[in-house]
Amino acid sequence: MKPSERELTEVRLLIGGQWHDGVEQAEVLDKYRLVPCARLHLASREQVHEAVAAAQAAYEQSGLTPYERGAILDRAAGLIEGRSEMLVEVMRSEAGFTLTDAQGELKRCVQTFRLSAEEARRLTGEMIPLEGAPQQGGRLGFTIPVPLGVVCAITPFNAPVNTVAHKIAPALAAGNAVVVKPSSSTPYTANLLAQALLDAGLPPGLIAVLHGGAAVAQALIDEPAIRFFAFTGSTEVGRDIQRRAGLRRTQMELGSIAFTVLCADANLDAAIPKIVGAGYRKAGQVCTSIQNLLVERSRLEEVQARLAAAVRALPYGDPHDAKTQVGPVISEAAAQRIDGWIQRAAGRGARVLAGGPRQGAMIPPTLLADVPRDCDVSCQEVFGPVMSIEPFDSIDEAIARVNSTPYGLATGFFTNRLDFAMKAVRRLHVGGVHINETSSSRVDLMPYGGTKDSGFGREGPRYAVHEMSEMRMVSLTA
Structure with missing residues (x-):
């Protein structure tokens, strides 16, 4: 009432x-x-x-x-x-x-x-x-x-x-x-x-x-x-x-389309909890929420399985319930848009590894794979609890993929190789590069801002x- x-x-x-x-x-x-x-x-x-x-x-x-x-x-x-x-x-x-x-x-x-x-x-x-x-x-x-x-x-x-x-x-x-x-x-x-x-x-x-x-x-x-x-x-x-x-x-x-890169040598036990948090906190409504997760191909199947299990386990729904970890998006209209993007991607062959039907302004935490790059969920800012996994075969390919969008706010990069880390730091066209942290890593005393169409x-x-x-x-x- x-x-x-x-x-x-x-x-x-x-x-x-x-x-x-x-x-x-x-x-x-x-x-x-x-x-x-x-x-x-x-x-x-x-x-x-x-x-x-x-x-x-x-x-x-x-x-x-x-x-x-x-x-x-x-x-x-x-x-x-x-x-x-x-x-x-x-x-x-x-x-x-x-x-x-x-x-x-x-x-x-x-x-x-x-x-x-x-x-x-x-x-x-x-x-x-x-x-x-x-x-x-x-x-x-x-x-x-x-x-x-x-x-x-x-x-x-x-x-x-x-x-x-x-x-x-x-x-x-x-x-x-x-x-x-x-x-x-x-x-x-x-x-x-x-x-x-x-x-x-x-x-x-x-x-x-x-x-x-x-x-x-x-x-x-x-x-x-x-x-x-x-x-x-x-x-x-x-x-x-x-x-x-x-x-x-x-x-x-x-605006932003935030990427995080997961190299083959990354410590998955440390990385995956951070990735889940960065993808779905605030229902994915953060400029640096992980929208596209780039995974080196040799670890792709393992990452997909572990992330899918973690995302499916996220309690979602009423934010007034203390157990809830993912709440609604800002409006029912926003939820309808996000749901439409998910459905269009699925209609073009994307696999839904985790997710479910929209209820009002509530979009269940969603994980996608095999998303065509020209789908909305890949090439436009979702601003919702949706993450897409995409494979890469070389560090140069991953860096080029991040740089291919008009945006440049922040990127996470998980690797234990110093040469990979420094290449990312020097060549990524973004305002912040976080090694062994996600794109959404932010401490309030650090300089925060972007480049290109991210401002x-x-x-x-x-x-x-x-x-x-x-x-x-x-x-x-x-």
């Missing part, structure tokens, strides 16, 4: 330090039960302008020192950790995350805030050796980092806490104001993070949260006061933002803080 109106969580807009109703409302669905769990308030163009103007004013008035910015982020990390139970339950409903996925997301978010606090305190420029140039004796030169102003963060549904943290925490650490537009599918967690920052002492106005779809994103791009756009989403939308941003800075984390710029607090700052040259003459 549909919950009564009073049972729905109100997900409002944060403008100028105050929570506001939107001009229109929409429902947010529980991703497994497909019933409303929240009422989302949508921003008008006027509210977008008001939020950006308030953020700009707060930025101009802010006198926070680097120490104070770090202290606020540290306090916010503590508050987020203390409110973890609530945040985890929200993610299980609005994102469809399992208990393990939600807890992992929350722990990483806390770490991202704490790393950003450290970066706020140690952000610095460098000395410039002006006296090493002709006729510059007695002259001192150095750079200082200064914030850009207002940063706009447009974030996705598949990491509704940690990806938001990776954009707002470095922006604030650098001294900027930030306006967040989270995914309308998973909006409430962004509100909870913003409230934690306000409760931690962040001056009102330095963070705003605006909800809505493409119209709100377009209105944000039209605001000239925004100096930096940090976007995670599809390559198509990223291209449009980049085109319209003009001379303003951007950081783009876009540019780097997340990771140290790197993002520098991207969200500019270096000002200072010289002093005696």
